[in-house]
Amino acid sequence: MKKLLLALLLMALSLPPLMAQSSKTRSIKPTDFQQKVVTVINKKDRSYYQLDATRVSVVRVQGPGHLRVISRAIFAKSAGDKTSYSIQYQVDGGEKQTKKFSGVQHAANAIYKDASMGKPGVGKDFEIELGRGDHTIRFVNNTPAQPVAMRYIFVPGKAKKRDWISFTPLKPMEPVALISGESSVTYYRFSNDKPLQVEVIGPTELRVLSRIENHYNMRGRIDYRLQVSENGKTINTYLLSSTRSEVTTYQDNSKLIPGKGCEFVINVPDGKHTYNITLLDQSDQSVLGRLLLPKKDVGLEE
Numbered sequence: 001m002k003k004l005l006l007a008l009l010l011m012a013l014s015l016p017p018l019m020a021q022s023s024k025t026r027s028i029k030p031t032d033f034q035q036k037v038v039t040v041i042n043k044k045d046r047s048y049y050q051l052d053a054t055r056v057s058v059v060r061v062q063g064p065g066h067l068r069v070i071s072r073a074i075f076a077k078s079a080g081d082k083t084s085y086s087i088q089y090q091v092d093g094g095e096k097q098t099k100k101f102s103g104v105q106h107a108a109n110a111i112y113k114d115a116s117m118g119k120p121g122v123g124k125d126f127e128i129e130l131g132r133g134d135h136t137i138r139f140v141n142n143t144p145a146q147p148v149a150m151r152y153i154f155v156p157g158k159a160k161k162r163d164w165i166s167f168t169p170l171k172p173m174e175p176v177a178l179i180s181g182e183s184s185v186t187y188y189r190f191s192n193d194k195p196l197q198v199e200v201i202g203p204t205e206l207r208v209l210s211r212i213e214n215h216y217n218m219r220g221r222i223d224y225r226l227q228v229s230e231n232g233k234t235i236n237t238y239l240l241s242s243t244r245s246e247v248t249t250y251q252d253n254s255k256l257i258p259g260k261g262c263e264f265v266i267n268v269p270d271g272k273h274t275y276n277i278t279l280l281d282q283s284d285q286s287v288l289g290r291l292l293l294p295k296k297d298v299g300l301e302e
Helices: 002-014 295-301
Strands: 026-028 035-041 044-051 057-075 084-093 094-103 109-112 124-141 150-154 166-167 174-180 183-191 196-215 220-232 233-242 247-249 256-258 260-282 286-294
Touching: 002 094, 026 057, 044 057, 044 124, 057 084, 057 094, 057 233, 084 150, 084 260, 094 124, 109 174, 124 233, 166 196, 166 295, 196 220, 196 233, 233 295, 247 256, 260 286, 286 295
Parallel strands: none
Antiparallel strands: 026 150, 035 044, 035 109, 044 150, 057 124, 057 150, 084 094, 084 124, 166 286, 174 183, 174 247, 183 286, 196 256, 196 260, 196 286, 220 233, 220 260
């Protein structure tokens, strides 16, 4: 009985990070470009981050949930009483979206901790809905003449409860057995020149689990990009980040260490679709992939 409980615990720990995600609302610090702007609102310090026109601010979260984006124009001391600006963002390498704000005035209840910056504008916010899996949202200032500072707050949601079953890639791929606890799970190795190809009949959701392959001399966090395409057209590009797994091992290879699991979901529209999932930018690197479909939709594939 004790062995069974230990195995179940190890299996739970080996699941992708989003499965253990906190349910608490939290502020997110962007990566890449990050220039902190401390704003005092109703006598409370709040961390905002200046948005640049060329250097991208990147926010990474695990869904489902929604990302609340709060922006404030930065009024120089010599600036007028009103201004306009726009923000460009891109979710998972998809189409670029723009949010525009006009007639923005000074905030009556906010000041900068560094008074030499001038005055903050009234907060303008919008929300980005995100499904389950890992997400990367990229932000830039679309109006370089008007400085803008941003605050990012993620509010987790609940994933729909459903049963998933594994799904085999379309063309022969190299299977790789991983061990978590006392269970063996099959993944498929793919790379830049050998994409993972899958044929799916929609409407449905295709859940893609991936693990970067680590050699023993690799240390720290590894970023990698996976591109999803159909008929030569890019659907999405996912920027993923992983460290070495502490609980999952290879069944037949002691020279490699699998990364912790990352996940994204492809929303498959009606009809038959053939997707290629390719590792970008790393010709000497490989990834392990596992495909899952909702059990209720398996009949669509027969």
